[in-house]
Amino acid sequence: MLTSGGKRLQPLTIVADTRDPRVRLFQQALSGCGQAPASVVDYLDLLAGRVDWDRVLAQGALLRIESPGRGWPICRGLLLRGWESARVRGLEALSPDQIEGLEHDRCRIAGPEQWYFGFCMLLGEIEAALAGRCDVQFTSRPADIALLFDKRRCRERLCGAGVPVPSSLGPVRSYEDLRSQMEGAGWSRVYLKINYGSAGSGVVAYEMATGGREQAWTSIEMVNSAGGVRLYNSRRIRRYGTHAELATLIDALCHHDVHSEVWIPKAGLNGRRFDLRVVAIGGHPTHVAVRAGSSPLTNLHLGNVRSDPDEVIGRMGPNGWPGLMKTCMVVGRLFPRTLHVGIDVAVTPGFRRHAVLEVNAFGDLLKGIAADGLSTYEVEIQTLLGGWGPPAIAEDGESVSTDLTGVVPC
Amino acid sequence: MGFTDHIEEFGGKPVREYDLERGLQDPAGAAYRLRLEWDDWQGGRTVGGSFVARTPRRPSPPAPQTGLLGRLFGSGKPPSQPPPAPAGADAEKDLLVRFLAEPGVEAVTALIFGMWEEPYEVDSSGIVAGLVAGRDRLANLRSLFIGEMLMEENEVSWIKQSDMSPIWAAYPELELFQVRGNDGLSLGGIWHERLKSLIIQSGGLSKTVVQQVAHAELPELEHLELWLGEENYGGDATVEDLEPILKGERFPKLKYLGLRDSEKADEIAEAVADAPILDRIEVLDLSMGNLSDAGAAKLTASSRIRRLRRLDIHHHFVSDEALRRLRDLGIEMDASDSKEEEDFRGETYRYIAVSE
Numbered sequence: 001m002l003t004s005g006g007k008r009l010q011p012l013t014i015v016a017d018t019r020d021p022r023v024r025l026f027q028q029a030l031s032g033c034g035q036a037p038a039s040v041v042d043y044l045d046l047l048a049g050r051v052d053w054d055r056v057l058a059q060g061a062l063l064r065i066e067s068p069g070r071g072w073p074i075c076r077g078l079l080l081r082g083w084e085s086a087r088v089r090g091l092e093a094l095s096p097d098q099i100e101g102l103e104h105d106r107c108r109i110a111g112p113e114q115w116y117f118g119f120c121m122l123l124g125e126i127e128a129a130l131a132g133r134c135d136v137q138f139t140s141r142p143a144d145i146a147l148l149f150d151k152r153r154c155r156e157r158l159c160g161a162g163v164p165v166p167s168s169l170g171p172v173r174s175y176e177d178l179r180s181q182m183e184g185a186g187w188s189r190v191y192l193k194i195n196y197g198s199a200g201s202g203v204v205a206y207e208m209a210t211g212g213r214e215q216a217w218t219s220i221e222m223v224n225s226a227g228g229v230r231l232y233n234s235r236r237i238r239r240y241g242t243h244a245e246l247a248t249l250i251d252a253l254c255h256h257d258v259h260s261e262v263w264i265p266k267a268g269l270n271g272r273r274f275d276l277r278v279v280a281i282g283g284h285p286t287h288v289a290v291r292a293g294s295s296p297l298t299n300l301h302l303g304n305v306r307s308d309p310d311e312v313i314g315r316m317g318p319n320g321w322p323g324l325m326k327t328c329m330v331v332g333r334l335f336p337r338t339l340h341v342g343i344d345v346a347v348t349p350g351f352r353r354h355a356v357l358e359v360n361a362f363g364d365l366l367k368g369i370a371a372d373g374l375s376t377y378e379v380e381i382q383t384l385l386g387g388w389g390p391p392a393i394a395e396d397g398e399s400v401s402t403d404l405t406g407v408v409p410c
Numbered sequence: 411m412g413f414t415d416h417i418e419e420f421g422g423k424p425v426r427e428y429d430l431e432r433g434l435q436d437p438a439g440a441a442y443r444l445r446l447e448w449d450d451w452q453g454g455r456t457v458g459g460s461f462v463a464r465t466p467r468r469p470s471p472p473a474p475q476t477g478l479l480g481r482l483f484g485s486g487k488p489p490s491q492p493p494p495a496p497a498g499a500d501a502e503k504d505l506l507v508r509f510l511a512e513p514g515v516e517a518v519t520a521l522i523f524g525m526w527e528e529p530y531e532v533d534s535s536g537i538v539a540g541l542v543a544g545r546d547r548l549a550n551l552r553s554l555f556i557g558e559m560l561m562e563e564n565e566v567s568w569i570k571q572s573d574m575s576p577i578w579a580a581y582p583e584l585e586l587f588q589v590r591g592n593d594g595l596s597l598g599g600i601w602h603e604r605l606k607s608l609i610i611q612s613g614g615l616s617k618t619v620v621q622q623v624a625h626a627e628l629p630e631l632e633h634l635e636l637w638l639g640e641e642n643y644g645g646d647a648t649v650e651d652l653e654p655i656l657k658g659e660r661f662p663k664l665k666y667l668g669l670r671d672s673e674k675a676d677e678i679a680e681a682v683a684d685a686p687i688l689d690r691i692e693v694l695d696l697s698m699g700n701l702s703d704a705g706a707a708k709l710t711a712s713s714r715i716r717r718l719r720r721l722d723i724h725h726h727f728v729s730d731e732a733l734r735r736l737r738d739l740g741i742e743m744d745a746s747d748s749k750e751e752e753d754f755r756g757e758t759y760r761y762i763a764v765s766e
Binding site: 186188207209210213215262264265266267268269270271272273348349350353 | 413414415416427445447448449452528530531560561562563565568
């Protein structure tokens with residue numbers, strides 16, 4: 001059991017799906033650090049407007065916003081909340097009826113933009129509700145969370161700070177649009193990602209060459225239905241090689257807001273390609289997991305091996321690894337009002353270069369990975385105990401609601 | 411499936427990557443790999459591009475007509491044929507030109523060519539031409555690998571190879587030749603007095619190449635390894651094409667025969683099971699393919715197979731029962747990585763995306 005030196009943490013409240021295992025794990029970490037358990041606010045109560053913040057949040061409370069998880073009731077609530085927002089932006093929106101239909105079709109790729117808008121609205125409501133409570137401190141600033149879920153904006157923020165990121169073509173509207181953009185830029189290979197999707201959802205690795213050659217690798221499964229082609233996230237990587245398939249796949253994907261990036265080759269270790277998840281806490285990269293998969297060519301990490309990075313560190317050598325750590329520190333410090341970020345980093349086959357692929361707002365669960373014997377949650381708690389707080393600078397006025405108006409519709 | 415790691419050892423030496431800044435630090439002790447990063451050619455970098463006249467896909471700065479190429483032949487021996495003037499490829503930026511000009515390069519015994527410029531568009535002919543032009547500089551070359559690319563860098567069936575036959579005459583002391591990628595590959599009429607190992611990795615090996623190998627004159631060959639692949643990926647070679655090899659008409663010193671990564675593994679097993687070549691070789695490798703009980707049964711029933719020192723069938727679809735019978739033959743066997751036909755029932759393999 002860790003001693004906190006008798007220090008007491010401010011009262012902590014977690015916003016989460018109460019049944020999410022992360023909640024229990026965080027409570028265990030609190031208890032292990034000799035701290036009182038956190039109170040929990042369920043997303044469902046928030047969505048229903050049943051939360052009285054003044055009653056829930058003690059004076060000087062810390063508020064930890066957790067992932068909404070993958071449970072249906074909360075997902076449904078966020079989709080409903082996002083319905084109006086999506087429609088106003090001219091995006092394909094799932095009506096309440098269509099949303100109900102998703103309950104039994106959970107693996108389908110549907111409504112990621114709508115989910116995002118609903119989530120941002122909720123974050124904005126939390127922010128607005130707590131505008132008068134300067135004593136309350138977010139461990140993850142709502143505006144940061146909103147930005148981190150938007151791959152394009154996140155990438156821009158990183159790019160602006162000189163962080164190595166893959167080049168981007170920008171939004172893609174259709175298969176033909178993609179090919180013409182690629183030809184114009186001289187690109188042969190590209191990664192397509194749903195801009196507001198999670199890392200494992202809706203990713204296509206596409207390549208084309210002269211002679212009409214083209215192919216795509218993806219875990220997306222296409223299914224024909226009455227209403228057209230539907231896309232599902234599956235655990236199996238497929239190769240699509242015919243023009244008809246590829247046009248159908250990419251056109252269907254482009255019904256959503258699709259972000260394109262250059263396909264950076266990833267290094268392999270012992271027969272498995274890998275990338276790194278680095279957790280930065282309080283601006284310091286502390287925990288590193290190697291996520292290796294035998295699934296080629298996409299960011300699929302389901303059930304894949306997480307291991308210690310010693311071998312990668314050795315292969316990257318005395319210049320490569322410190323450079324990567326420095327990059328992660330820069331990324332962490334781009335979000336000074338957010339205690340933890342989960343950074344996905346690719347290492348290229350020569351083990352000399354790296355690039356940041358994504359930054360995750362809820363990427364701090366790294367089971368089995370310890371730094372100096374402490375888990376990510378334990379380090380977060382220690383950092384909070386050490387007095388982590390927003391920097392003493394003038395309020396920059398950036399909030400979720402202003403961020404949302406900056407979102408550009410497709 | 412797919413190549414994920416760069417090899418770390420080749421030709422009996424640890425592999426080092428050739429770095430323009432650091433030069434050749436250990437030409438005798440290391441195998442050198444020449445490779446580009448995925449975006450190097452946007453800066454005009456090439457590997458061997460200076461040795462062939464090529465219409466550039468994108469405009470490049472005009473190449474110098476003298477300079478490094480002239481220095482290659484500074485030993486005073488004029489080339490029998492002047493190399494073609496570089497067109498569209500800047501010799502200063504060509505990794506092979508720079509490598510060949512390095513002092514000490516004569517000590518290099520093992521060389522690997524990884525990713526070159528736009529390898530799904532540009533073929534390996536520049537590298538072959540460069541190796542031929544530089545053969546006096548690489549008089550000690552004994553091991554050569556062209557096309558050592560990862561799946562992430564360029565998928566095997568998209569690697570563009572070329573006619574390798576000039577290598578045979580240019581490098582009479584070569585002992586190990588390895589190539590990855592079948593598209594455009596030709597080995598020509600193979601006639602080589604010293605070659606001990608020939609390895610061809612592909613997603614689908616063509617009839618042309620297999621027939622070339624089957625008619626090769628390689629009196630010292632000990633290790634022959636062919637990755638036969640699938641028809642979808644250009645593998646139109648048939649079991650009949652392997653006949654001259656299986657009959658034992660070739661390669662009097664052959665010790666290892668690998669017919670790997672084949673979607674016709676059962677057919678191959680049947681053809682090999684009673685082939686005269688089994689009287690000669692010590693190791694039979696049918697790994698990485700789709701060998702099933704049908705093929706395993708043919709091997710078990712073979713009268714010649716017991717003479718083998720080792721049978722490698724790792725990555726296979728053979729049942730435990732059939733494996734047991736194979737093991738009873740008493741040969742050293744690698745039957746690891748047993749595969750099962752994937753279960754394609756709907757929801758069991760779909761997942762719900764999690765918001766992170």
